[in-house]
Amino acid sequence: MTKPYVFITRKIETEVLKEWTETFEVKMWEYEERPVPRAILLEEAAKADALLTMLSDKMDRELLDVAKNLKVIANLAVGYDNIDVPSATEKGITVCNTPDVLTDTTADLAFALLMATARRIVEAAEIVKEGKWTGWSPMLLAGHDIHHKTIGVVGMGKIGETVAKRATGFDMDILYHNRSRNVAAEERLGARYTSFEELITTSDFIVCLTPLTNETAGMFNKEAFMKMKQSAIFINVARGAVADEEALYEALVKGEIAGAGLDVFKQEPIGPDHPLLTLPNVVALPHIGSASVETRQGMIMLCLDNITHVLSGKQPKTIVKL
Numbered sequence: 397m398t399k400p401y402v403f404i405t406r407k408i409e410t411e412v413l414k415e416w417t418e419t420f421e422v423k424m425w426e427y428e429e430r431p432v433p434r435a436i437l438l439e440e441a442a443k444a445d446a447l448l449t450m451l452s453d454k455m456d457r458e459l460l461d462v463a464k465n466l467k468v469i470a471n472l473a474v475g476y477d478n479i480d481v482p483s484a485t486e487k488g489i490t491v492c493n494t495p496d497v498l499t500d501t502t503a504d505l506a507f508a509l510l511m512a513t514a515r516r517i518v519e520a521a522e523i524v525k526e527g528k529w530t531g532w533s534p535m536l537l538a539g540h541d542i543h544h545k546t547i548g549v550v551g552m553g554k555i556g557e558t559v560a561k562r563a564t565g566f567d568m569d570i571l572y573h574n575r576s577r578n579v580a581a582e583e584r585l586g587a588r589y590t591s592f593e594e595l596i597t598t599s600d601f602i603v604c605l606t607p608l609t610n611e612t613a614g615m616f617n618k619e620a621f622m623k624m625k626q627s628a629i630f631i632n633v634a635r636g637a638v639a640d641e642e643a644l645y646e647a648l649v650k651g652e653i654a655g656a657g658l659d660v661f662k663q664e665p666i667g668p669d670h671p672l673l674t675l676p677n678v679v680a681l682p683h684i685g686s687a688s689v690e691t692r693q694g695m696i697m698l699c700l701d702n703i704t705h706v707l708s709g710k711q712p713k714t715i716v717k718l
């Protein structure tokens with residue numbers, strides 16, 4: 397009997413894969429930092445029973461149409477905006493993601509980014525390393541306080557709630573906006589549900605943690621930035637496309653908001669000459685929300701486990717439902 401064929405779209409390392417080759421025929425794209433070219437992805441998808449994909453792989457209708465044997469797509473991310481889930485479901489392909497295992501790690505990063513942006517940590521560290529520090533002075537790199545301020549979480553789901561939990565340690569008031577109420581967060585953290593409008597107009601820190609959907613794409617637009625306080629700091633750890641980056645740039649340049657901490661961008665990697673990168677009040681990170689060694693291993697293990705389950709006719713642990 398031929399073994400099921402599994403294609404992994406990026407080089408990953410884990411001990412378990414060695415055992416896997418007894419059950420599955422496994423092929424892996426050999427580079428860690430370079431995505432698999434589309435033509436190769438299409439070629440492999442046409443043969444594969446399972447694909448272990450990255451958030452940068454576009455799993456669209458064209459690909460799903462050629463993937464005649466495909467039974468499961470295990471995405472190494474909780475976000476699945478790279479996958480045409482309705483088409484996959486229509487074709488009987490199970491889509492899996494990696495929720496929960498990355499929640500704390502991503503919340504840590506979101507809060508670290510908030511702190512780095514508010515307290516100008518990147519600018520300050522650069523000055524010291526570049527030998528430009530001339531000595532203590534009263535207002536040198538004075539930033540914004542975090543403690544006792546108001547944090548507004550847009551997307552109070554697993555990660556949003558975990559960010560809010562960290563905010564309680566800083567005595568912050570917590571506002572949140574979702575389409576539906578998160579009563580558990582209200583009870584556990586004293587978070588208050590508001591409209592999007594109230595949240596953006598009254599928060600000192602606006603943290604976006606929604607998935608990227610047709611509804612959330614561009615929700616942080618020119619109008620939204622204009623409504624924020626001049627002292628507001630915008631943090632985006634969700635997906636770049638939830639914010640209109642041109643409008644964000646304008647708002648930062650005109651002083652309509654005070655700063656932005658961005659882990660995600662519409663185009664990744666962001667070009668080195670992107671206007672946002674010229675601004676001192678922007679802290680930009682290369683999409684590292686869940687990037688701790690432990691969490692990435694956990695995400696890989698969950699993907700492998702999901703693939704094993706689907707290919708042996710069992711229910712996977714974490715399935716994306718329409």
Ligand SMILES: NC(=O)C1=CN([C@@H]2O[C@H](COP(=O)(O)OP(=O)(O)OC[C@H]3O[C@@H](n4cnc5c(N)ncnc54)[C@H](OP(=O)(O)O)[C@@H]3O)[C@@H](O)[C@H]2O)C=CC1
Nearest residue numbers: 475551552553554555574575576606607611633634685686
């Ligand atoms: N930067 C990084 O490395 C990482 C980024 N992410 C991103 O974070 C996102 C959130 O992950 P996670 O917390 O696990 O997901 P959850 O599904 O637990 O939370 C998502 C939240 O967004 C809310 N939401 C969805 N649509 C809307 C909308 N139109 N308006 C307002 N709120 C909305 C949901 O509430 P409701 O349904 O009630 O509206 C829910 O509370 C991921 O989808 C991913 O894009 C995740 C991990 C790492």
Ligand SMILES: O=C(O)C(=O)CO
Nearest residue numbers: 472473474475498686
């Ligand atoms: O899981 C996700 O959605 C990410 O963006 C990376 O962990």
